[in-house]
Amino acid sequence: MIRDVAIISGLTLATVLFVAGAAEAASPQEMLKRYEAEAKAAGDFPAGGFSAERGKAFYLARHKGGKPATPSCTTCHTDSPLKAGKTRTGKVIQPMALSKTPDRYSDPEKVEKWFRRNCRSVLGRECTPREKGDFLTYMISQ
Secondary structure (H helix, E strand, O other), X not given: OXXXXXXXXXXXXXXXXXXXXXXXXXXXHHHHHHHHHHHHHOOOOOOOOOOHHHHHHHHHOOOOOOOOOOOOOHHHHOOOOOXXXXXXXXXXEOOOOOOOOOOOOOOHHHHHHHHHHHHHHHHOOOOOHHHHHHHHHHHHHO
């Protein structure tokens, strides 16, 4: 009886861990739905939806308000999201394009962590859901 309970408990724990792990994985399209809901709630969702063109312009632009050493995404990520970039300390950064790094946008917590960190560095503030959606739409198209 005790052995049966231990086996069932082990199976239940394994099931919980599997489901929890699966819940963390997300597709880029699921991320876009999240940003769409957030942008709509903020009253900042464009009539035509997210735009790869706006995302590209955002990626390439030189922004003000952030750190002088990181005025744009391209400072570290190069002007092509298809190419690997480098941090200011020389560490290689995998390409931003989904076609080159398919799992890059599969972990919502990591995506948010890097948006938070990089937006503060480049813009001096958090990115808006619309900016995130446009950026991600551009990266999906690459």
